[in-house]
Amino acid sequence: MATVFNTPTFKHGLSLWCPQSPSLNHRIAPSTCSPPIMIGGFRRRSHVHVAASSDFANENREFVIVGGGNAAGYAARSFVEHGMADGKLCIVCKEGVPPYERPALTKGYLFPLDKKPARLPGFHTCVGTGGERQTPEWYKEKGIEMLYEDPVTGLDIQNQTLTTYSGKHLKYGSLVIATGATASRFPESIGGKLPGIYYIRDVADADSLISSLERAKKVVVIGGGYIGMEVAAAAAGWKLDTTVIFPENHFLSRLFTPSLAKRYEDFYQENGVKLLKGALVKNIEAGPDGHVAAVKLQDGTTIEADTIVVGIGAKPAVSPFEALGLNTNVGGIQVDGLFRTRVPGIFAVGDVAAFPLKMYDRIARVEHVDHARKSAQHCVKALLSAHTHIYDYLPHFYSRVFEYEGSPRKIWWQFYGDNAVGETVEVGNFDPKIATFWIESGKLKGVLLESGSPEEFQLLPRLARSQPLVDKHKLQNASSVEEALQIAQSSLNAQAATV
Numbered sequence: 001m002a003t004v005f006n007t008p009t010f011k012h013g014l015s016l017w018c019p020q021s022p023s024l025n026h027r028i029a030p031s032t033c034s035p036p037i038m039i040g041g042f043r044r045r046s047h048v049h050v051a052a053s054s055d056f057a058n059e060n061r062e063f064v065i066v067g068g069g070n071a072a073g074y075a076a077r078s079f080v081e082h083g084m085a086d087g088k089l090c091i092v093c094k095e096g097v098p099p100y101e102r103p104a105l106t107k108g109y110l111f112p113l114d115k116k117p118a119r120l121p122g123f124h125t126c127v128g129t130g131g132e133r134q135t136p137e138w139y140k141e142k143g144i145e146m147l148y149e150d151p152v153t154g155l156d157i158q159n160q161t162l163t164t165y166s167g168k169h170l171k172y173g174s175l176v177i178a179t180g181a182t183a184s185r186f187p188e189s190i191g192g193k194l195p196g197i198y199y200i201r202d203v204a205d206a207d208s209l210i211s212s213l214e215r216a217k218k219v220v221v222i223g224g225g226y227i228g229m230e231v232a233a234a235a236a237g238w239k240l241d242t243t244v245i246f247p248e249n250h251f252l253s254r255l256f257t258p259s260l261a262k263r264y265e266d267f268y269q270e271n272g273v274k275l276l277k278g279a280l281v282k283n284i285e286a287g288p289d290g291h292v293a294a295v296k297l298q299d300g301t302t303i304e305a306d307t308i309v310v311g312i313g314a315k316p317a318v319s320p321f322e323a324l325g326l327n328t329n330v331g332g333i334q335v336d337g338l339f340r341t342r343v344p345g346i347f348a349v350g351d352v353a354a355f356p357l358k359m360y361d362r363i364a365r366v367e368h369v370d371h372a373r374k375s376a377q378h379c380v381k382a383l384l385s386a387h388t389h390i391y392d393y394l395p396h397f398y399s400r401v402f403e404y405e406g407s408p409r410k411i412w413w414q415f416y417g418d419n420a421v422g423e424t425v426e427v428g429n430f431d432p433k434i435a436t437f438w439i440e441s442g443k444l445k446g447v448l449l450e451s452g453s454p455e456e457f458q459l460l461p462r463l464a465r466s467q468p469l470v471d472k473h474k475l476q477n478a479s480s481v482e483e484a485l486q487i488a489q490s491s492l493n494a495q496a497a498t499v
């Protein structure tokens with residue numbers, strides 16, 4: 001590990017040895033950012049605690065990442081690739097383990113216990129993209145200081161200092177905020193904190209849920225989005241009596257069309273999962289022992305439950321960084337196309353960042369792992385090199401369910417592009433494939449594919465990025481998903497030939 005510090009000039013970062021210019025400092029009054037804010041509800045969960053490295057050479061940290069999740073793991077890899085990690089980089093984590101691929105928590109992690117469920121250290125970043133598995137030893141070897149279970153509670157912009165829960169004061173040169181999001185919760189007044197209710201955001205949450213599933217008989221999942229669908233599929237794999245309750249008319253209403261959702265809903269129901277659509281929760285009731293016993297709906301229906309999993313969305317984890325400037329439409333910390341906040345030397349990436357989505361000319365906040373990885377890598381590259389390419393993200397969402405060994409059907413779909421526009425064409429009968437195309441003014445804007453081959457999946461981003469003109473009627477008349485993708489491919493080729 002290096003003990004000598006050099007002071008390179010960074011394109012967009014700041015050095016502790018090069019104080020900010022006074023003209024930049026006055027942008028945010030110190031009084032608005034100095035007081036440390038305690039993070040509500042933080043509790044130490046040391047089931048997988050890893051001791052913090054004690055031999056970090058520098059009092060003053062050149063680079064600090066606040067977070068320790070998906071984006072932090074990929075950012076760390078980029079620092080290493082640039083030769084700027086050893087003795088220079090510190091990651092301040094709220095959790096007790098190094099960054100991991102968070103999506104696994106409601107997928108392989110929840111497999112039935114006899115079906116080889118995923119466990120750490122198996123899925124530390126960056127295995128999700130075929131990269132090295134960054135275990136605690138990896139961070140040690142790379143000379144990266146890891147502070148575990150010590151969330152940042154205060155930011156003093158003027159003095160470039162962070163305060164942590166345990167009372168540490170950390171000076172930083174450049175700061176990358178990667179605090180992600182926190183699960184939305186039901187208020188305590190309607191029973192949102194009763195024992196037996198689970199909100200899945202981190203590995204400790206998933207562990208608690210698993211201990212409950214081991215004893216569970218009746219599981220209720222509240223929410224019909226990604227988390228709800230994934231947890232319900234897992235509970236069905238455990239062969240538990242499972243009911244999904246959600247207020248919308250169909251599954252994953254943010255993305256799926258009603259007819260696409262119906263394919264999945266039918267499949268869940270065929271596998272024993274009960275669905276209550278258009279249902280609003282009134283309150284959650286406890287039994288005589290104080291543990292959850294039932295969910296009461298606004299129409300008076302009562303559904304018995306001993307385990308309740310709530311997946312009703314997430315909120316960006318902006319505290320204690322509000323003074324950096326929040327976006328009032330999409331939430332999160334506002335950044336530019338290089339992930340710079342309005343304060344020089346401070347960046348935000350991943351779920352917490354509100355960034356310009358260049359392709360569609362709008363500000364967005366994306367809570368998906370592909371963006372977490374890419375934003376982190378783009379930000380670090382911009383920070384450490386002279387590159388000024390604006391982040392040009394193509395939205396990419398995916399989910400995988402019923403993947404455990406012996407499942408009736410492994411489901412894996414991927415989506416690229418924009419689903420907020422145009423009309424849709426659905427092709428295929430889910431036996432086993434299905435595709436949906438989003439078309440606006442004749443242009444292909446988004447595409448979702450279920451159970452595609454690797455080559456077919458590779459075509460999707462090219463289509464969504466190039467937005468070729470497609471013949472809607474030809475697509476509608478395609479007799480198979482393969483034929484529809486060939487039509488789309490031909491449109492792409494025709495467009496390329498005219499350029």
Ligand SMILES: Cc1cc2nc3c(=O)[nH]c(=O)nc-3n(C[C@H](O)[C@H](O)[C@H](O)COP(=O)(O)OP(=O)(O)OC[C@H]3O[C@@H](n4cnc5c(N)ncnc54)[C@H](O)[C@@H]3O)c2cc1C
Nearest residue numbers: 067069070071094102103151152180350351367368369372
């Ligand atoms: C259960 C689950 C399943 C998912 N499945 C999918 C999927 O199938 N496909 C997909 O595309 N995306 C999925 N996602 C979303 C994806 O995981 C996120 O988009 C991604 O993890 C975001 O990375 P991030 O680093 O911004 O935030 P996170 O990975 O959430 O990491 C943030 C980290 O910061 C820590 N933190 C928060 N505040 C502080 C603080 N003050 N100080 C220090 N540390 C702090 C948190 O504890 C956390 O460890 C899923 C998310 C969850 C929760």
